[in-house]
Amino acid sequence: MAKKINITYDKVKEYLEMNSKYRDDDGLLQARYLFDELKNKGINADEITGTHLLTMLKDKKITNPDAISRYRRAVQENHEHTRGLKYNKRHKHQPVVVAEINSCHS
Numbered sequence: 001m002a003k004k005i006n007i008t009y010d011k012v013k014e015y016l017e018m019n020s021k022y023r024d025d026d027g028l029l030q031a032r033y034l035f036d037e038l039k040n041k042g043i044n045a046d047e048i049t050g051t052h053l054l055t056m057l058k059d060k061k062i063t064n065p066d067a068i069s070r071y072r073r074a075v076q077e078n079h080e081h082t083r084g085l086k087y088n089k090r091h092k093h094q095p096v097v098v099a100e101i102n103s104c105h106s
Contacts, residue, residue, distance in 0.1 A: 008063060012071040016082035022072075023084025029072060030065040037062050 015022045015029060022029040038045050041062075056062045076083045 008067065009071050009075065012068060013075045013079065013082060016072065016075055016079075020084065023076070023082060024086045026065075026069045026072060030068045033068050034062060034065070 011033065012029070015032060022032065035045050038048070053062075057064065076087055
């Protein structure tokens with residue numbers, strides 16, 4: 001399992017370094033990651049159905065998009081050069097979000 005984690009982390013880092021568009025757009029990053037993952041498995045993304053893709057997600061045959069987002073956050077936390085334009089804005093807004101969440105649970 002640790003090997004899979006390291007591979008996913010390293011791939012996400014590579015994408016963030018490769019193209020700054022991926023740094024602020026999880027949907028774009030996830031799509032690129034999964035497209036390449038399918039290609040590496042010999043699957044043409046243009047030729048599979050949505051049902052097939054969802055079944056692969058359910059059966060854990062491809063990386064969960066949520067995991068890709070988590071790795072993006074981890075990479076950006078550890079490697080400042082991979083941060084996008086929205087990174088600082090999100091982190092400055094974080095105390096407000098935390099306060100709102102906490103007030104809902106009071």
